[in-house]
Amino acid sequence: MNIGNLAINGGPKTRETPFGSGARYGETEKKEIMEVLANDRLSYWSKFKVNSFCDRVKEYFSCGYCAGGSSGSAVIHAAVAALEIPPGYEVISSPITDIGTLIGVLYQNLIPVFADVDPHTYNLTAESIRSRITDRTRAIIVVHLAGNPCEMDEIMELAREYKIPVIEDCAQAYNSIYKGRKAGTIGSAGCFSLNESKHISCGDGGFAITDDEELFYRIHNYLDKYYDRFQRGNRMFRLAPCYRLSELQYAVALAQLDKIDAITDTRARHAESLTRQIEHNAAISVPKVYPHSRSSFWFYMFRLIPGKISCSINDFVKALNAEGISAVAGYIPRPIYLEKMFTEKAFFPGGVWPAELAAGKTYTYEPGLCPAAEEVLTSAVRVPVSEFFTSRDVDDIAAAINKVLAVYRK
Ligand SMILES: Cc1ncc(COP(=O)(O)O)c(C=O)c1O
Structure with a gap:
């Protein structure tokens, strides 16, 4: 093994x-x-830029309704609440996601149930969801991680079989295409984030899209104190938060909408080029995107195959960093269910979890619940991908990965 060539050992830097x-x-x-x-x-409520924004969203997604809110978490919360599920019932979701996917589930006194992910797409599958369905399941929230669409045909078939609504968490999935359809337009509602880190942003914000008129009105009500802004006779019908977004943010978001295609096309092109340049390495697995799908690559995450690399993941990342590549290990530090809040069920102070009381049964969150998710997060390396990158930037990332692998593969 010639380790001298690596920048971390004093060799020339790739970039x-x-x-x-x-x-x-x-x-x-x-x-x-x-x-x-x-x-x-x-x-x-001035109905100025917000209306232009929602009209443009509806046009872009060819969907019937759009409701804006203060964050991705907020619109997911409103969408979950709008399903009108009584406390204590179960919602199946992914263990590899941002907590924003689950905040609304917990606030609605529902029980998050985690299904495992596919080790190559890092997404929930119909099979893993099926294994978690019980007579208490009332919703599924799929997460199109990094903008890679879940296999929605199978998931929707399962959902129809059990008559369970599906919410699509599209926080990372602008212009992600599944069999010709945009992510967010397949389930009952699609929820997008406009936070600073996302493909498009207005600092903070979010919006939900749906074709279901009644669901739209309920989502809208849940985003604004259930104040019945459309005067449908159900003012304060339920307890609802105040998740409004101001006109200033809608104005920025409106301008950003026009940039989605260019941003996502460039990211996808760069990521696909990176995959082509590194996929020959037997010591890694590249993110799998099905031929009928298009990922918008909010991030690029590949995996080191256990047993095929002679160094730790941290040393691998340090070697990439020394080459001038800002790689990081993993995505979130651990599956969501291994956060202390879950393992100790400390969602609320005082050792009381109202959802569990309402369910009348005990739930546990512990290691081993979703083995593939646990393995993905301990073997994954994330490298940057950006719409501002040039082809040379991507080539250098690929070169650095190939260089480090040449030394550390077994
Ligand atoms: C998959 C996913 N879901 C939900 C959210 C929550 O979005 P926001 O930060 O806008 O609340 C995020 C944000 O990071 C996310 O990545």
């Missing part, structure tokens, strides 16, 4: 110069904001 970067917000965002200020009303 000395900064990677491509750029401004996310510009003249179009400024123009939209100035129009809001000129309108002299910042509340979404």
Whole structure:
């Protein structure tokens, strides 16, 4: 093994110069904001930019309804609440996700149930979901992780079999395509995040799309205190949070919508190029995207195959960092269910978990619940992918990965 060649051992660095970067917000965002200020009303109920935003979203997704809210977590919460599930029932979701997928489940006094992921797509599968369905299951929240669509035909077939609604968490999945359909348009509702790190952003925000008129009104009500803004006669019908977004943010989000395709196309092109350049390595597995799907690659995560690498994942990442590549180990540090809040069921103070009381049975969250998810997170390496990168940036990332693998593969 010639370890001398690696930058970490004093060899030449693969990449000395900064990677491509750029401004996310510009003249179009400024123009939209100035129009809001000129309108002299910042509340979404002015129906100014919020309406333009929702109209543009509906056009982009060819869907019937759009409701905006203050974050991805907020719109997922509203969508879950809008399903009108009584406390104590179960919602199946992924253990590899942001807690925002589950905040609403917990606040609605529902029980998160975790199904395992496919070790190559890192997504829930119909099979893993089926293994978790009980007579208490009332919803499924799929997460299109990193923008890679779940296998929705099988999942929707299962959902129809059991008459369980599916919410799509599309926080990372703008313009992710599954068999010609955009992620978010397949389940009962699709929920998107506009936080600073996402493909498009307005600082913080989110929106839910649906074709179901009644579901839309309920989502809308749950985003705004159940104030019955459309005067349908159900004011304060339920307890609902205040998850409104201001006109200033809708203005920015509106301008950002026009950028989705360029951003996602570039990211997908870069990620596909990276896959082509590194997939020959037997010591790693590249993220699997089905031929009928298109991932929008919010991040690029490959895995080191256990037993085929002679160093630890941390040493592998350090070697990549020394080559000038800002790689990191894993995605979230551990599956969501291994966070202390879950293992100790400390969702609320005082050792009381109302959802469990309502269910009348005990739930446990412990290691081994989803073995594939646990293995993915301990063997995954994330490298950056950005719409601002050039082909050379991608080639250098690939070269660095190949260089480090040449030394550390067994
Ligand atoms: C998969 C997923 N779901 C939900 C969320 C929550 O979105 P927000 O941060 O806008 O609340 C995020 C954000 O990181 C996410 O990545």
